[in-house]
Amino acid sequence: MAIKDLKQFLETYFTAHHCTINEKEDGVFTVQLTEELDRALMNRPFYWHYVKKMGRPGQPMELTFITNPEKREQKGEWIHFGSPRLQQIMNHLKNNECFTQLFQKVETTERTALFPWLVLNVKISYKGKQKKDEIISIGLHLVNGTMKLEMMDILRDLPLQNTISNFCYTISPIIKVRSGFYRVEAVLEDYLQNQDQEWADESQKKLDEEVDLLKHFYVDRTDLEDPEDQMKREIDDIKKRYEPTVTMQVINGGIFYLADNTMN
Amino acid sequence: MYWMGHVKLNKDDTFIEEFDKVIEREGPFTSWDLFQLTYEAELTTMTSDFDGLRSLDYLPHVDFLPHQIDTAKQVVEHMNGRAILADEVGLGKTIEAGLILKEYMIRGLVKKALIIAPASLVNQWTRELNEKFYIPAIAHRKNYPWQDYDVLVTSMDTAKKNPHCEEIKQINYDFVLVDEAHKLKNHKTQNYQFVRSLKKKYCLLLTATPVQNRLVDIFNLVSILKPGHLGNYDSFIKQYGKSRHKLKQDAYLKQLIQQVMIRNTRKETELSQTKRHIETVWVNFSEDEQSVYDSLVDLTEPFTSFSKVTFLRELCSSREACFLSLQKYAKNEKNSQSYLEPVMNKIEQLPHHVKAQKIVELMEKIGDEKVIIFTEYRATQFYLQWYLQQHNITSVPYRGGFKRGKKDWMRQLFENHAQVLIATEAGGEGINLQFCNHLINYDLPWNPMRLEQRIGRIHRYGQDNDVHIYNIAIRDTVEEHVMNLLYEKIDLFEKVIGDLDDILAELEINDIETEIQSIFSESSSTGEAKIKLDNLTSVIESTHSNHAIGEDQQYGN
Known part of the structure; x- marks a missing residue:
């Protein structure tokens, strides 16, 4: 579920940050920023520095966004998938919304147990001659060790909140969060081992070929000052360009306390 | 850590370290909404395939031409980010390079980039990267530490000087681009050795004239990108000698060059759909x-x-x-x-100049459309501006010496308010005026390459209409000789001049303008000058027809 509806995405973002949104017309809306978001997005530290020094409250800016490209000539910022503003917002999210702890909302008058799940969203990048990414969302039951894939899709339909509902209580993890993390990592490594390695073999072949050519280039070179140095540097360049590498990086994750029957 | 033989695996412990701390101090925890948005943002920015250009989705405001997209794809998918981009003037090498850089940045393969351009184009590169590609490039200014900026644009003269040079050599660049790379063809020069010695992952060399004189030029350019691709120096010289003619004969060599070089020509691209209409306007002195x-x-x-x-x-x-x-x-x-x-x-x-009068006549014929007038002289520029004003024709001046801001302002005034832009030669380089399709050469440069540059301002990528070019020349003067013998005889207006540069290099003429000037000044009579000029053009012409036609075009695909 990559961003499908940009306007919806922005509305959620700004509302979650307590900004007021005014729809002007279809595809055009204004956002009254809060001080927090003004500081995060508007890049004017001096303004805030001086305002605070003078003991004034300061006036956060109002932004006008245009999501309908037909109207991009109007006054305001045309915001689209490549626009610097959206990149900025997405980076703001990626840097600040990494950790969570959530509870399933349960309407009940009986005592109800909520079980802890470790949820990790992991980006795996495969880099050789070219590069591609894969995102895996994985959940681990911290009591019985069950694992689920596509966890975010499952969670999407659940009511979740930062506080626990009345009459609910949490079961303590038997698997520690850190060991849970390593279990997930081990499963992902296993998954990687069993994948098609053609891309990596091709990249390695290319790497070897170019290093061979390079060495041939330096045969009997007498006209250079430091042929050895130069050659070493160029071999490094080639390695950086082709060396097959896989990187696992956690996007975000958290502990989710869910009712027992939820995941069946 | 090594894993599966040659594949390196990087794991990331920072998340769990941080998360442990957050749990211990019980927060802060993100809300469900923002947690989901972050996940969506990652899904949106990830690259799910090795192939293809993701950058196109990020740049909906730019209309790329098919050959530009093909070029970028080929460089990224098949040349692995090291290539010579050798399109003819005006086909958008800058656009192709920007697209490639953008692609690598989106895929997270490039962070640190260095763009080396001629000093006069540094600001234009910076602006194009920012405005067209949303790449936060910065023009290098005095005392900027090189390490502190991710995407810097600079001139060769600045970069190769100390202390900059030593600082730059220490940096691990992910991407290095050299514009006007034909200046690197000699491997003994400081420029060449400087670029060779840079630590660089991806590398683009941009030039409209990749092979000028000797085949070893191309050997040197390729050796920056892929040392050894064409063998080593000795074996190359032994096999191919230094002459460029071998290139025609050797299919294998051509193929090797194709693997690292792309050359698009007007003929092959859609640009040829807009034509050049050329008209010589003769006038007589009073x-x-x-x-x-x-x-x-x-x-x-x-x-x-x-x-x-x-x-x-x-x-x-x-x-x-x-x-x-x-x-x-x-x-x-x-x-x-x-x-x-x-x-x-x-x-x-003297009364008003006969050419100025002719211009006003021409303007009446052209009607309300925008017109660029090129002249070689500043005094003429002033005079024309005044003269046009007398005839209620609005104009703005343009010179190479203007500051960036003033140039932009003049360009804008021309686009939105004035009918005419009067530019001097130096102003001819670097501005793009595709919204205009009439060009008057008030006087002709004696170097056809400069004429091509003038025309290239309007007959380029982004021009939707046929362009009209008017050349004014006065009978019974030096202008007539140059017009007849240089331009019309070798048909230079109709042809794209790409080949001429090569031909001149082969004839070992460094500067055709000086050559013509000395023909005139060393001849004792007009008749003698005419004969010499005629001889010169005959040689050019015959060299041209001997040239395998479109030889250069066959390199790239």
């Missing part, structure tokens, strides 16, 4: 003007004949240009006043 011209010709005083040709050219452009130049000469050379004064007095008496 009697008074002709008499001044003749008396200049007849001056046998000992000033260098070189300056005499210049005076004659200037008189063909405007009274003002010639007058100012004579005045300056008289000031510097004692005793010259006596024989120059009569001519200067005569010039002062």
